[in-house]
Amino acid sequence: MAKIDTVLSKLNYINGEWIGNERERMDIINPFNGETIGSVPKMGPHETDMAIEAAYSAFSSWSQLPAQERSRYLKKVADIMIENKEELARIMTLEMGKPIRESRGEVEYAASFLEWNAEEAKRVYGRTVPGRDASQRITILKQPVGVVAAITPWNFPAAMITRKMGPALAAGCTFIVKPAEQTPLTAIKLMEYCEQVGIPNGVVNLVTGNPAEIGNTFMKNPKVRKITFTGSSAVGKHLIRQSADQIKKISLELGGHAPLLVFEDADIEKAVRGAISSKFRNAGQTCICANRIYVHEKIYAQFVNAFVHAVGQLKVGNGFDEDVQVGPIINKYGYDKINRHVQDALNKGAKVAVGGKGNIVNEHACFYQPTVLMNVTPDMLIMNEETFGPVAPIQKFKQDEEAIQYANDTPYGLTAYFYTESVTRGTKVMEALEYGIVGWNDALPSTAQAPFGGIKESGIAREGGSEGIEPYLETKYVSMEV
Ligand code: ADP
16 A cells, blocks of 8 residues: 655646745645644745746647647556556545545546546547638637646545646646645645656646635736636636636636435435435535435435435544545534534524534544434525535425426526436426536436536536537637638
């Protein structure tokens, strides 16, 4: 098993060099016990501009490499990630607490975006179109956008980077990542892999530091042509406003508030299994976690009994224990939000069926029991906002239309789930749900082959599938007279 140093002190990667030794440091905390496990430099606008300059200088040669060569680099990084799966997974669990089995799964998932885009790199086709008269020829070219700056969250420390780096590098763009302050070590390890496989200097770069300062520098520097972001809706909206000054291209994958509907003809066992994995994966800290569950009144009791029993069996603890299914909450801020949602629901008449309590070990290590709330009503905070924690509120419904109305009654539109064995009902429901991703009897829809992303306030653009490379390409139209 790969060994991990207790204290991991790392540098930034700019233009193929590791820099920042002399800088002030930012601590990285293990959320399981609150211990400091390492640190990274606190870089600012100067180093961010250096990274932009490096990416800008590398753009010309990288974008002109044959797609097959860019593809080979991506494939090599994917391979090295898989070869070092245990090492990378352990770093992830150490810095963000997710169960080790989920971390291993994330390594595979993250590598799959590099592999997928290694293939997509070769299929960036242009077009020719018949002209308006005999002398006109129309050619449509697809070209890389240029320097891409990525800002990524802590909940999927590897996959949220590769989902951006994969298509960016495949398209011929160069890349800078500012990882979340909670999880820079996974990101730095990815840069080490890029260095090991010989990705040319400046093609990938990493800066850590104050998010607003680095973000502002990306926005002010005209050499950055695209911002790609996964994170909260509040920061996403801020980035949209900032990007207006230079009309930068922008991709956003923001918050969700996923409903999970269980219709009267659902396979209840399947629905319970799905609800468990969708709700409690990553301690409920994913933007596609089911946030609210609606169950038809005819099967309500049966579903609730089985679900509550299954939730009661979930093991909470140290992500490094192989049998732990729910790790710590990322920080006290996240914990407070979960607690606020539960207290608000209880004040408004909800009942705890299982769980319902938190455990603050110290100011940097918090846990929340897997919880099921019943008797919930639409006016409760938890039915209106993303909770980002292991709490499942369940509401009863009578009519399909009523359930769909509840599901769509939100400014968010990332993911919705539903369970039914009826093709007729399912077809109508999938068409009626106002979401970018719909899981029909499927609680784990994310995969590199498919376009991931939301509508409404959940985002702009897609990641994965054949759509995933498009946001990294510009369309140029050439009109020729012959
Ligand atoms: P969360 O609340 O889940 O941490 P955030 O949206 O705050 O979600 O964080 C997602 C990413 O956005 C992180 O990398 C974070 O550092 C970054 N970020 C936070 N605030 C800003 C900002 N003002 N400008 C640019 N990036 C930011």
